[in-house]
Amino acid sequence: MKKIALVIPSLSSGGAERVISVLANEWSKMNGYEVHxxxxxxxxxxxxxxxNIFVHRIGFKAKKNNRLLKLYMMVKSMLLFRREISRISPDFILGFLSHVNFFIILSLLFKSNRVFVSERNSPNLNKSIFFEWIRKFFYSFSTGIIVQSKTFKNFLEYNGYNAKIKVIPNPIQKLESINYSDTREKYILNVGRLVDQKDHRRLIDIFNLVVDRQKGWKLVIVGDGPLRKELLEYTKLLGLSNEVIFKGECKKIEDFYNTSQIFAFTSKYEGFPNALAEAMSCGLPCVSFDCVTGPSELISSSYNGFLVPEKDNELFAERLLQLMFSYDLRLKLSSNSSKISSELDSSKIAKEYLNFCIENSK
Known part of the structure; x- marks a missing residue:
């Protein structure tokens, strides 16, 4: 019986949390594996x-404004984690997110455990030189690094990371999808938290360029966040309150994927664009900025969507108009985009993770 240990800050809402829960669930269904x-x-x-998954709750509870207590709890958590890993003796350990990976490696200093680390965001985030040096130092103790894109792999190799590096995209959740048809609502859909990273303000500006050229279309934004009030005010300022619809958070997101005609993606950066991948898997024709990282590894322009150079609002608007005018084009892109679902199937991705970790743990 092979034993696997996975480490994550929480199972609250988030991309890393979703992926690690998918991996844990998929591995727990396989014969011969015990998942912690x-x-x-x-x-x-x-x-x-x-x-049948063994859950260990370290329970870090220190308040952010009490540094001494936070340090005490951190050391206590590291010692508890080290003791539990010694007791379980897993064949390998997989951590998600930089600070968790640091925690694992520090906790297991001078031990021979096989530790794999996974990076979950864009390499172009504004990290300090000091952070980059710290990460490189810690990751030199890892057995392997898993990233979500070729761009991140190239970044790590260029900067001299010496561990084995593997690119594995995110699995997508299985969503109920219906055949694409022209009877759907004339919705241009976007799904994402209302934060600066997703750049909804730019999306609203782009929609403002096309709304008067093809009547009846609406921009539907699903998600919530700190910029909601600001975006609502901006929409009102542009006179688009009736054309831009903010739906807030939605538990059954496939309802929107299955009733919309087009998906628009304007993020400034991504680790892996889960919403874009989900939209494509449901057969939505998509227009996306070629941001760092992810869209270029999902979209082959004019085949299963349109990829637009960053900040080129006019070309993005032009691509939207092409789709708004032509149902035949939408249908063609829809047919090709839905093929992504088999490539990002959760069981397939889980096996890729497992094979990489097992093969490099021998």
Whole structure:
């Protein structure tokens, strides 16, 4: 029986949390594997786990404004984690997110455990030189690094990371999808938190360029966040309150994927664009900026969507108009984009993770 240990801050809402729960659940269904999940904080769970997964809650509860208590709890958590890993003796350990990876490696200093680390965001985020040096130092103790894109792999190799590096995209959740048809609502859909990274303000500007050229279309934004009030005011300022619809958070997101005609993606950067991948898997024709990282590894322009150079609002608007005018073009892109679902199937991605970790743990 092979034993696997996974480590994550929490199972609250988030991309890394979703992916690690998918991996844990998929591996727990395989014969010959015992899955242990370590959760480092006491935040409430959002994602569900299979009953045969062993869950270890370290329970870090220190308040952010009490540095001494926070340090004490951190050291206590590291010692508890080290003791539990020694007791379980897993064949390998997989951590998600930089600070968690640092926690694992520090906790297991001078031990021979096989530790794999996974980076979950864009390499172009404004990290300090000091952070980059720290990450490179810590990751030199890892057995392997898993990233979501070729861009991140190239970044690590260029900067001299000496561990084995593997590119594995995110699995997409299985969504109920219906055949694409012209009877759908004339919706241009976007799904994402209302934060600066997703650049909804630019999306609204682009929609403003096309709204008067093809009547009846609406921009539907699904998601919530700190910029909601600001975006609502901006929409009102442009006179688009009736044409731009903010739906807030939605638990059954496939309802929007299955009733919309087009998906528009304007993020400034991504680790892996989950919403774009989900939209494509449901057969939505998509227009996306070629941001760092992810869209270029999903979209082959004019085949299964349109990829637009960053900040080229006019070309983005032109691509939207092409789709708004032509149902035949939308149908063609829809047919090709839906093929992504088999490539990003959760069981397939889970096996890729497992094979890489097992092969390099021998």
């Amino acid at each position: 999940l370590f959760i480092l904080t006491n935040l409430p769970d959002v994602y569900q786990l299979e009953k």
